[in-house]
Amino acid sequence: MSASTEPWLHARQVSISYGNDDVVRDAELVLTPGRVTALVGPNGSGKSTLLRGVARLQRIRTGTVALRDGRDAAALSSREFAREVAMLAQSRPTPVGITVRDAVEFGRHPHRSRWRGSDPDGAARIEHALRLTRLLDRSGDMIDELSGGQLQRVWIASALAQHTDVLLLDEPTNHLDLRYQVEVLELIRELADDHGIAVGAVLHDLNQAAALADRVVVLSGGRVVADGPPAQALDGDLLSDVFEIDIVVEHSDTGVLHVHVPRQLLRRPARSVEAARPA
Numbered sequence: 354m355s356a357s358t359e360p361w362l363h364a365r366q367v368s369i370s371y372g373n374d375d376v377v378r379d380a381e382l383v384l385t386p387g388r389v390t391a392l393v394g395p396n397g398s399g400k401s402t403l404l405r406g407v408a409r410l411q412r413i414r415t416g417t418v419a420l421r422d423g424r425d426a427a428a429l430s431s432r433e434f435a436r437e438v439a440m441l442a443q444s445r446p447t448p449v450g451i452t453v454r455d456a457v458e459f460g461r462h463p464h465r466s467r468w469r470g471s472d473p474d475g476a477a478r479i480e481h482a483l484r485l486t487r488l489l490d491r492s493g494d495m496i497d498e499l500s501g502g503q504l505q506r507v508w509i510a511s512a513l514a515q516h517t518d519v520l521l522l523d524e525p526t527n528h529l530d531l532r533y534q535v536e537v538l539e540l541i542r543e544l545a546d547d548h549g550i551a552v553g554a555v556l557h558d559l560n561q562a563a564a565l566a567d568r569v570v571v572l573s574g575g576r577v578v579a580d581g582p583p584a585q586a587l588d589g590d591l592l593s594d595v596f597e598i599d600i601v602v603e604h605s606d607t608g609v610l611h612v613h614v615p616r617q618l619l620r621r622p623a624r625s626v627e628a629a630r631p632a
């Protein structure tokens with residue numbers, strides 16, 4: 354892991370609007386090498402918009418995004434920017450008729466020379482990405498024949514082949530069963546720990562955020578309302594306010610956080626079950 358704590362991405366006072374609506378307001382996001390930062394918050398709180406804004410997929414109305422060595426992201430060409438920051442968006446169409454390797458090769462696009470398309474490091478980078486995502490032995494498979502979890506790993510491999518300092522992931526565990534969720538989360542942890550990548554990930558599951566992240570950013574109504582280590586940012590009272598439901602956060606002796614909704618809120622009264630039964 355890199356020892357540096359200088360941010361590799363630092364978004365300051367970022368506001369993003371749709372029409373006249375500010376959906377992200379004065380947000381700050383700091384991504385440092387070897388660290389995973391989770392963005393959490395209710396539906397519509399601005400998590401994806403903020404991530405898309407710092408990935409230059411969405412226009413930022415005000416604010417700045419600085420990359421490694423303080424370079425202004427807005428001053429880079431799109432190819433230069435794509436060599437620094439990779440983004441795995443929330444939903445991607447699955448192309449038909451291409452192999453796993455072809456899909457991973459998409460990630461090399463910013464590294465190809467403009468005219469002749471040469472990419473001397475390409476083969477090694479693609480193989481590295483396939484190995485990290487445990488897809489080497491599937492590299493010839495057609496991607497439309499993969500399971501959801503395998504496909505998610507292919508897109509992560511494609512982002513890794515891009516060979517960037519910063520990796521942004523929008524709900525990387527969406528639609529995956531528990532086993533694949535754990536696999537993807539372990540992979541993300543490995544990318545930060547063993548490869549020093551600065552990762553920013555939107556996550557819905559607060560327990561996954563607590564387990565995975567070094568830092569958690571909580572968004573509410575487009576504003577950052579907490580930003581810190583999980584034990585600090587995932588505060589029960591704050592989360593209850595933000596999600597408008599009672600949320601309890603327990604800290605175990607071993608330092609594990611457990612975020613949950615008290616059971617009585619989930620229990621259905623017996624009579625409603627009776628009432629639902631057909632006569």
Ligand SMILES: Nc1ncnc2c1ncn2[C@@H]1O[C@H](COP(=O)(O)OP(=O)(O)OP(=O)(O)O)[C@@H](O)[C@H]1O
Pocket residue numbers: 371376394395396397398399400401402403
């Ligand atoms: N293309 C768009 N046009 C107009 N408004 C949009 C658009 N995309 C998102 N919004 C609005 O911006 C706000 C923030 O949306 P965003 O998708 O960033 O939230 P989110 O926290 O990622 O939500 P979710 O958890 O549901 O994915 C919401 O009010 C949403 O309705």
